Each structure stands twice: as structure tokens, then as C-alpha cells.
Amino acid sequence: MTYCVGLMLDRGLLMMADTRTNxxxxxxxxxxKLFTWDVPGERVLMMMTAGNLATTxxxxxxxxxxTKAHEDRAPSILEVPSMFQAARLVADTxxxxxxxxxxxxxxxxxxxxxxxxxGGQIRGGPVRLFLIxxxxxxxxxxxxxxxxxxxxxxxxxxxxxxxxxxxMSFERAVKLLLVSFDxxxxxxxxxxxxxxxxxxxxxxxxxxxKLRIAADAPYFQAISTGWGEALKTALDxxxxxxxxxxx
Amino acid sequence: MTYCVGLMLDRGLLMMADTRTNxxxxxxxxxxKLFTWDVPGERVLMMMTAGNLATTxxxxxxxxxxTKAHEDRAPSILEVPSMFQAARLVADTxxxxxxxxxxxxxxxxxxxxxxxxxGGQIRGGPVRLFLIxxxxxxxxxxxxxxxxxxxxxxxxxxxxxxxxxxxMSFERAVKLLLVSFDxxxxxxxxxxxxxxxxxxxxxxxxxxxKLRIAADAPYFQAISTGWGEALKTALDxxxxxxxxxxx
Numbered sequence: 417m418t419y420c421v422g423l424m425l426d427r428g429l430l431m432m433a434d435t436r437t438n439x440x441x442x443x444x445x446x447x448x449k450l451f452t453w454d455v456p457g458e459r460v461l462m463m464m465t466a467g468n469l470a471t472t473x474x475x476x477x478x479x480x481x482x483t484k485a486h487e488d489r490a491p492s493i494l495e496v497p498s499m500f501q502a503a504r505l506v507a508d509t510x511x512x513x514x515x516x517x518x519x520x521x522x523x524x525x526x527x528x529x530x531x532x533x534x535g536g537q538i539r540g541g542p543v544r545l546f547l548i549x550x551x552x553x554x555x556x557x558x559x560x561x562x563x564x565x566x567x568x569x570x571x572x573x574x575x576x577x578x579x580x581x582x583x584m585s586f587e588r589a590v591k592l593l594l595v596s597f598d599x600x601x602x603x604x605x606x607x608x609x610x611x612x613x614x615x616x617x618x619x620x621x622x623x624x625x626k627l628r629i630a631a632d633a634p635y636f637q638a639i640s641t642g643w644g645e646a647l648k649t650a651l652d653x654x655x656x657x658x659x660x661x662x663x
Numbered sequence: 664m665t666y667c668v669g670l671m672l673d674r675g676l677l678m679m680a681d682t683r684t685n686x687x688x689x690x691x692x693x694x695x696k697l698f699t700w701d702v703p704g705e706r707v708l709m710m711m712t713a714g715n716l717a718t719t720x721x722x723x724x725x726x727x728x729x730t731k732a733h734e735d736r737a738p739s740i741l742e743v744p745s746m747f748q749a750a751r752l753v754a755d756t757x758x759x760x761x762x763x764x765x766x767x768x769x770x771x772x773x774x775x776x777x778x779x780x781x782g783g784q785i786r787g788g789p790v791r792l793f794l795i796x797x798x799x800x801x802x803x804x805x806x807x808x809x810x811x812x813x814x815x816x817x818x819x820x821x822x823x824x825x826x827x828x829x830x831m832s833f834e835r836a837v838k839l840l841l842v843s844f845d846x847x848x849x850x851x852x853x854x855x856x857x858x859x860x861x862x863x864x865x866x867x868x869x870x871x872x873k874l875r876i877a878a879d880a881p882y883f884q885a886i887s888t889g890w891g892e893a894l895k896t897a898l899d900x901x902x903x904x905x906x907x908x909x910x
Contacts, residue, residue: 578891585903644825649900657835
């Protein structure tokens, strides 16, 4: 599986992805799932992938190649005029790759599905964040749903739902995401560090800091061990149930 | 779906189950999923159910009927000599019900599966807690895995993993379970209150308090609203990420 979160903040966008891939329990590898394209001063695009690795790698390679082959008649994500058109382009590419693999496959029940998160900003437009489905359609984040998760989303969702605040700083948002990722890693073998992190500050039109957080990184260790204690303290702060009274 | 947790404590057993059932999104009902049988001074059995409602109701009805028809050659859960034999009896009943439904069904892909949690104590033996699979086999909780969840288990798991302590009081354990249930309800439409709660104190061989906690119960409301704040405070207590330093 996989766990990726794209978070929309007042200050910008935050993307975090794990790096574990598995084909069965005994075939585990580390692959990057967070990709970026940019033309400084003009556009920034960030993408995260979940699902069949052959599919997502093909999508990324196709998108990459088109940015280099300018004579190609197909548009490039470095040329489309808006984030909406970028999402359409990525979605079409994803759908085509899945369709090709499914046709060529020997087994009808094979699944080549993948889901993507795409975010960024193109000059003249706002920051936008999309969730792209294997069917080639997509939805956009807004004020009501300011973040998207893909992959193994359930374990890490409650803390995001409760503690997310559009006004939060990047520093606090990274902490929130690491808690969400740590909760997932503690419960599910198919998600694992290192975690890739990419920031984008609204209006800058250039990529912000890009980091890889390892399992043994002191900060991640501090969050992972500290969160258990913090949760117990949080539980302490609520009143115990009174068994003698009907609730 | 469903969400049920059976928790083994030093003090005894705690069972909590939601009551929402659904066949599709537009066919929602409330059904009890927590059942008990007892012979005070001799045995206490508690069971929770997840899965196909027709299956689980049939299992409960069959177990019930056998406790009343003493001339029946099939054993009753009020007569088996140990918790292990009780688990075998329940598991066999479950497997038979599923097999019968599957045979009679017109569509081979219909699913009549269900999963059960069975806990309790029979005089002369220890308190035991089992997770029973639709295949008719089962596993038992121990010191390493002191609780079982069935149904929509992922949202509410991180807090259980982090804050469970075998030494905790019933009052605190009820609080912990309500936080776990509230986290699930907040994220998933297929789990909903009221929640049924059953306690059993080790060695007493009689059922402890049985409660139903409604959505508007003041204590549940206090937990539900208080937990969001408590989580934010917990997040505050950890250091923010330092973007200027490589982690």
C-alpha cells in the first residue's frame, strides 16, 4: 500500500508521501512517490502516487518525456495554461496507461489502478489541489475539504480531521502530518519511512524546501515516542466515565 | 459496517458495540450487536457481531434456542465445560449458518460472512477472549494482543494501540473506548451511536453493568467535543518541525 497526504494551507501546499512499496508481504521495496516539475517564476507542480507501481512510474515517465520533447504534438504539463488543464492532462495520461496495461494483460482480473494527488500553482491562477482517480476524472480540494489522502488513509485520518487548521504554520503542519504518518506506520506494515516532504509557499512560483525524513531522524523519533505520552495525557485531561450514573 | 471492541483488562472484560446496520447508504437501521448469556455464579458469556445481519441474527437465535431446548442433542453454550468449548460451539454454528445461506442463495458471489468476538468466564477457568472467523476457526487474545476489533477497525485503532494499559480502571477504559468510537464515527458513516457497553469483572461470574450510550448522552458529548481540544493540546506539547535544519 502507500500513504500520501496533500494539505492545503493558507500559506501554501504541503505534500508528504511514504516510500514503501510491496508486492505481497515478502517483496518490499523503497520507491519515491512524490514528484515535482517547475519553471521558477512561472509554475510549480507537485504529484504523489498510490497504487500499481508500474502504472504510476509509467505516468511519471510519460509526463517527464513530454516536458523534454517539445516537437511532440501532445501538450506538456510545463505548457498547459492552468492547474485545471494540468489535472486533465495528468488524468488522461493515467487513464491511458491503465487502459494500455489492462488490454495487454493476460489476466482480466489484474488490476493496474492508481490514484494521484496533484497540486501546485501556475502564474495568473490560484493554488489548487486535485485528487485524480484511475477512471481519469478528478475532484478538487476546497475550504470544506482542504486535504486529500491516498493509499492507507484510515488510521491517520482522525488526527487530521481534528487538528487541521488552515491557518497553521508549515512547521506545525509538518508535525501534524508526521503524527498522522506515525499512527499509520504503527498499525500497518504496508506503509513505512523514509517520508518525502515537499513545501510550496503560495505566490512564490518556485518549489519550497524538499526533505526526506528517515526512520531514525531525531525529530521523527521525538514525535513518535512523544505522541504516545501526549495521547495518554490527552486522555487524562478528559473526565473518567461514571459507572454508577446512567449516562 | 460496524465497529465493536472487546478489551481484556486485569480487572475483567469490556465490550463495546455500535448499533448501526446498513444495506447500501439509503437503508440504515439500528440493531443490537452485543449479546450476553449467563448463569450467575457459574458462567458469563458475551458476544459481539459484525457482518451480514441475517447471518449474525441466525447465529444468535440458534445459540439462544439451544439454551432453552434441553432435550436437543446439540450442546448449549450454557452447558459446555470451558470457554474454549464455547468458542468452538459458536464458531461451528457460525460456519454452518454461512454454509446454509450460501447453498440456498441464487448468486454464488453473495457474501454471508460474519465475524464475532466472544468473551467471558466459566467457573474453574480464566477469563478468555476470542475472535471468531467466518471459516469457523478462531484466535485468542493474550498479553501481546489484549484486545480485538471487528468491523470498521482502522480509524479507532491508533488510540487503542497507544493508550491501552491492562492495569487501567473500567472507568478509564470506557473513556478510551468512547474516544476510539468517536474517532470512527467522525470519519465513517457506517458506524453510529447508540453504543452498547457490557462490563464483566474477573471472578464474579455474573454480568457487570450493561449500558447504552446515546448520541446525546452528556458524557459522550463531553468526550466528543473535549477530545478535539485535547488532541490539539497534545500536538502543542510536541516541538514544531524546524524547516531550517535537516532532520
